[in-house]
Amino acid sequence: MSPLIVIVASTHLSxxxxxxxxxxxxxxxxxxxxxxxxxxxxxxxxxxxxxSYVCHDTTREQGLTGxxxxxxxxxxxxxxxxxxxxxxxxxxxxxxxGMAAAASxxxxxxxxxxWACYDLGIFEQ
Numbered sequence: 001m002s003p004l005i006v007i008v009a010s011t012h013l014s015x016x017x018x019x020x021x022x023x024x025x026x027x028x029x030x031x032x033x034x035x036x037x038x039x040x041x042x043x044x045x046x047x048x049x050x051x052s053y054v055c056h057d058t059t060r061e062q063g064l065t066g067x068x069x070x071x072x073x074x075x076x077x078x079x080x081x082x083x084x085x086x087x088x089x090x091x092x093x094x095x096x097x098g099m100a101a102a103a104s105x106x107x108x109x110x111x112x113x114x115w116a117c118y119d120l121g122i123f124e125q
Contacts, residue, residue, distance in 0.1 A: 002123045003059060006032045009072035009081045010043040010051035011112070019072050019081070019114035025123045029055060050074070052081035058123070061087060066120055067094035071101045073113035091117055 002025030011019045022039075026032035036053030043051035052072070067088045074081050088094035098115030 002026060003057070004029065004032045005056040005058060005068070005123055006035045006053060007056055007070055007083055007085060008036060008039040008051060008053045009070075009083050009114070010039065010049065011074055011081060012046075012049050017074055017112040019074065019112060021070050021072055021083075021114055021116040023056075023068065023070065023116070023118050023123075026055065050079055050081055052083055054083045054085070056085055061120075064120055067091045068118045068120055068123075069094040069098055069115065070118070071098065071113060071115045074111040076109045076111040079111075087120075088117070091119060 004026040005023050006026045007023045009019055009021050011017050026035060032055035039053055040051040043049050064087060068085060069088050070085045072081055072083045088097060094117035098117055102113050102115045
């Protein structure tokens with residue numbers, strides 16, 4: 001598995017906000033940051049657009065199989081995007097957890113949320 005995974009979430013803060021989540025492997029922290037900052041620059045070129053990224057370190061998860069689950073949500077208060085990620089044993093587990101997290105009202109003040117699941121095999125070098 002690649003040592004890093006860059007995860008980018010972006011949205012257009014309209015009446016119905018939709019969050020787009022993308023993930024791809026990255027070999028170095030510099031490369032990961034460059035990709036993330038470029039994504040933010042592109043996403044925020046238009047008014048009412050927002051983006052965020054994380055460089056997910058996979059060094060402890062080498063050899064794992066299953067799925068990487070990602071949930072992103074937008075705060076009503078400041079419009080910022082928060083990204084959370086977790087490993088699941090199967091893609092089915094990930095999809096069920098994602099649906100539950102997206103439907104959850106556990107985080108107060110959330111404007112919108114989205115989730116995505118990625119097969120860990122796609123991040124192999």
